[in-house]
Amino acid sequence: MPVGKRCTVxxxxxxxxxxxxxxxxxxxxxxxxxxxxxAVAPAGEAIPWDTAVxxxxxxxxxxxxxYAEGDRIELYRPxxxxxxxxxxxxxxxxxxRKAAAP
Numbered sequence: 001m002p003v004g005k006r007c008t009v010x011x012x013x014x015x016x017x018x019x020x021x022x023x024x025x026x027x028x029x030x031x032x033x034x035x036x037x038x039a040v041a042p043a044g045e046a047i048p049w050d051t052a053v054x055x056x057x058x059x060x061x062x063x064x065x066x067y068a069e070g071d072r073i074e075l076y077r078p079x080x081x082x083x084x085x086x087x088x089x090x091x092x093x094x095x096x097r098k099a100a101a102p
Contacts, residue, residue: 004028005069009037011047013077018047030054031063033073052076 005028009020020037038049052075055061060076067073 005067007033007067007070008072009033009075010072011052011075018045027066029063030056030061030065030067030073033067034063034075048075048077 004023004025006021006023007028009022011018018041020040022033022036024032024036034049034054038047041047053060054063055074055076056065056067056071058074
């Protein structure tokens with residue numbers, strides 16, 4: 001019977017995805033999981049442990065949250081550009097191209 005609860009801490013860049021499988025105490029928080037993952041992460045990697053927005057399975061959460069067994073805790077990077085704005089620009093380009101075509 002497991003002593004603690006398991007979780008996965010995840011961080012992704014454009015080039016690579018990092019995943020750390022952890023087992024911590026039953027009362028462990030998101031901050032505890034991030035600290036444990038930081039301790040086993042390779043040195044020299046530029047991972048924003050203290051500044052990144054965090055979440056569980058795609059939904060942001062507080063670092064003080066006690067996570068559930070099997071949760072995937074994620075560190076989020078800021079978006080370079082708003083995806084909605086990129087789509088609007090793409091649609092406008094396509095409309096101009098269609099209007100210019102004979």
